[in-house]
Amino acid sequence: xxxxxxxxxxxxxxxxxxxxxxxxxxxxxxxxxxxxxxxxxxxxxxxxxxxxxxxxxxxxxxxxxxxxxxxxxxxxxxxxxxxxxxxxx
Amino acid sequence: xxxxxxxxxxxxxxxxxxxxxxxxxxxxxxxxxxxxxxxxxxxxxxxxxxxxxxxxxxxxxxxxxxxxxxxxxxxxxxxxxxxxxxxxxxxxxxxxxxxxxxxxxxxxxxxxxxxxxxxxxxxxxxxxxxxxxxxxxxxxxxxxxxxxxxxxxxxxxxxxxxxxxxxxxxxxxxxxxxxxxxxxxxxxxxxxxxxxxxxxxxxxxxxxxxxxxxxxxxxxxxxxxxxxxxxxxxxxxxxxxxxxxxxxxxxxxxxxxxxxxxxxxxxxxxxxxxxxxxxxxxxxxxxxxxxxxxxxxxxxxxxxxxxxxxxxxxxxxxxxxxxxxxxxxxxxxxxxxxxxxxxxxxxxxxxxxxxxxxxxxxxxxxxxxxxxxxxxxxxxxxxxxxxxxxxxxxxxxxxxxxxxxxxx
Numbered sequence: 224x225x226x227x228x229x230x231x232x233x234x235x236x237x238x239x240x241x242x243x244x245x246x247x248x249x250x251x252x253x254x255x256x257x258x259x260x261x262x263x264x265x266x267x268x269x270x271x272x273x274x275x276x277x278x279x280x281x282x283x284x285x286x287x288x289x290x291x292x293x294x295x296x297x298x299x300x301x302x303x304x305x306x307x308x309x310x311x312x
Numbered sequence: 313x314x315x316x317x318x319x320x321x322x323x324x325x326x327x328x329x330x331x332x333x334x335x336x337x338x339x340x341x342x343x344x345x346x347x348x349x350x351x352x353x354x355x356x357x358x359x360x361x362x363x364x365x366x367x368x369x370x371x372x373x374x375x376x377x378x379x380x381x382x383x384x385x386x387x388x389x390x391x392x393x394x395x396x397x398x399x400x401x402x403x404x405x406x407x408x409x410x411x412x413x414x415x416x417x418x419x420x421x422x423x424x425x426x427x428x429x430x431x432x433x434x435x436x437x438x439x440x441x442x443x444x445x446x447x448x449x450x451x452x453x454x455x456x457x458x459x460x461x462x463x464x465x466x467x468x469x470x471x472x473x474x475x476x477x478x479x480x481x482x483x484x485x486x487x488x489x490x491x492x493x494x495x496x497x498x499x500x501x502x503x504x505x506x507x508x509x510x511x512x513x514x515x516x517x518x519x520x521x522x523x524x525x526x527x528x529x530x531x532x533x534x535x536x537x538x539x540x541x542x543x544x545x546x547x548x549x550x551x552x553x554x555x556x557x558x559x560x561x562x563x564x565x566x567x568x569x570x571x572x573x574x575x576x577x578x579x580x581x582x583x584x585x586x587x588x589x590x591x592x593x594x595x596x597x598x599x600x601x602x603x604x605x606x607x608x609x610x611x612x613x614x615x616x617x618x619x620x621x622x623x624x625x626x627x628x629x630x631x632x633x634x635x636x637x638x639x640x641x642x643x644x645x646x647x648x649x650x651x652x653x654x655x656x657x658x659x660x661x662x663x664x665x666x667x668x669x670x671x672x673x674x675x676x677x678x679x680x681x682x683x684x685x686x687x688x689x690x691x692x693x694x695x696x697x698x699x700x701x702x703x704x705x706x707x708x709x710x711x712x713x714x715x716x717x718x719x720x
Contacts, residue, residue: 265341266334270352292350292360297341 248278250309257293258285258309260300266292274302282312318348322388324367326360330379333358339373364390413625420451421480421591421626422616428486431469436484439466447626448591451477480618480625500552501708504537506530507699508664510559520553530559530697539703540711548711550703557698560672565660565689567653571680574639576609587630589614594630608636644685650678653687661691669695 249261260276260283267275267282269292274285290304328336333356340347340362347370350360362370364386371381396403423440425433440446443462445454456475463473463484472487504520509531515522520537524530539553585598616628644652654676661671674691 265338269334269337269350269358270355292337292348294346294348295337295341295350296346297344 246279248283250283252306252309255306256303258302258306260285260302262298263300266295266300271304274300276300278311284310284312286310318361318388320389322364322386322390323361324364324386325384326362326367326370327357327382327384328360328377328379329357329382330377331356332377333379336370336373336377336379336381339377340370343369343373345370359384364388416625417479418451419480419626420445420447420449420477420482421618423447423482423484425484425486428470428488430488431467431486435467436463436486439463440484442466445475445482451480451482454482496552496554498552501539501550501703502552502700503535503539503703503707504553504555504557504698505701506532506534506536506557506559506697508532508559508561508695508697510561510695510697512536512557512559513694514558515555516557517553517555519551520555522555524557530557535701536698540707550708550711553700555698556696558694559697561665561693561695561697563661563664563689563691563693565657565664567657567660567687567689569644569649569653569685571649571683571685572641572643575642576637577640578609578635578637581636583608583634583636585632585634587632589626589628589630591626607638608634610634646678646680646685649680649685650687653678653685654689657687657689661689661693665693665695669693 246262248263249259251259251261253259262279263283264277264279267277269275269290271290272286272288274290274292276283276285285302285306285308287302287307288305290302293301293303295301330336333352337347337350337358337360345362345366347360347362347366350358352358367383367386371383373379374381423437423445425436428436437446440459440463443459443466445459454475454477456477459475460473463475463486464470469489470486471489474483474485476483476485504517509529511529512524512526514526515524515536517537520539521541522537524534524536530536536557537553537555539551541549541551543549585596587597588595611633613631613633614628615631617625657676661674662669665671670693672692672694674689676687676689678685678687680686
């Protein structure tokens with residue numbers, strides 16, 4: 224934990240963007256119908272209304288309607304459906 | 313909806329039922345198995361797709377993930393191909409067809425000829441056949457330059473030809489030689505004669521000796537301007553007579569036409585016949601192949617196998633529709649008959665007097681007799697009646713004798 228905080232503070236000191244730091248989860252929403260989650264650490268729960276994904280420092284929860292895991296790899300998840308919110312927990 | 317790439321590579325549809333289906337998905341990720349279209353039916357059941365090769369590996373994760381995994385279906389091109397392997401005919405016939413298509417595209421099955429008006433297609437086809445280009449010949453042997461040269465040598469009426477080979481279609485474009493215009497050859501021994509009887513109004517002799525003067529009557533065949541030029545001081549000369557003679561001419565042309573004519577009325581009865589043409593051979597799917605029915609119109613449509621403009625196979629389906637009809641006799645009205653005859657007579661007169669002729673007066677009489685319409689055109693015209701005619705041997709001999717006598 225200490226190590227991770229150090230890494231973040233060094234990044235902040237250098238003025239580097241957050242997504243340049245290795246392993247930081249990245250969320251991209253396209254047109255309210257697709258969410259791309261990068262650098263996830265596994266799926267926690269999945270139903271039609273929400274998808275919960277484990278991230279580096281916690282969880283990410285995508286809420287919506289008719290959600291579907293369009294594709295999933297070790298580092299990326301594509302979720303399709305009507306996206307209502309993306310929450311960090 | 314399945315993506316094209318998935319369909320081509322093949323995929324398996326799986327169903328997982330368990331307390332935590334997400335564990336199975338995470339296990340798949342750990343194993344490096346790609347999956348997509350994950351659909352949760354409820355909190356304990358999910359459906360998803362994965363590659364065919366990975367399906368067994370996913371099923372092996374049953375114990376690890378605590379889920380019951382069922383392989384629902386395998387889909388895609390590899391599965392389809394595997395099914396076809398047993399159905400020999402289904403893949404063998406398309407393969408044979410493909411081979412036939414490829415082989416047949418090396419042969420000529422259609423020859424298109426463009427640009428010919430006076431030289432007939434048959435003449436060109438015969439010349440091509442002599443050069444080795446005919447239906448069914450091997451197109452890879454062709455040399456366009458050689459064929460073109462042989463074609464031009466065999467058909468001197470052609471001045472230019474182009475041979476293009478498009479797969480099984482050969483396109484021949486030709487240009488014909490223009491006819492050499494009639495030349496005035498001064499050394500030719502010719503007279504000017506009257507092509508029509510008439511009273512001469514003017515005579516213009518550019519070369520030769522005019523034998524008529526204004527007001528005289530010339531009958532058809534009279535020599536108007538002679539090519540023999542007698543001379544008082546020198547020898548008699550024989551020249552090519554040249555000039556024009558304008559004269560008043562009279563015409564009486566008669567035209568007859570029947571007042572009744574037959575009109576076709578289709579009865580509505582139709583007969584369809586089919587035939588298959590394979591190269592030069594024809595297979596008829598009907599009896600009495602060569603006998604066409606009486607009182608029927610035969611409309612023949614031909615549908616060739618191939619892609620228009622790209623290649624043509626020697627297979628075509630011929631569809632013959634025979635539409636039967638009855639004839640009924642109808643009559644022209646006098647006005648119609650008169651108009652038709654007048655038009656025909658005026659056209660005939662215009663052809664007779666030529667482009668520079670003019671009609672001074674004309675009158676048409678019309679009568680109907682014994683079911684026939686008769687029209688007579690009487691016209692007075694002014695026209696050039698001069699026509700070139702070669703001198704007779706007697707005339708030439710006579711002139712030559714005179715010439716020799718004067719020389720002695």
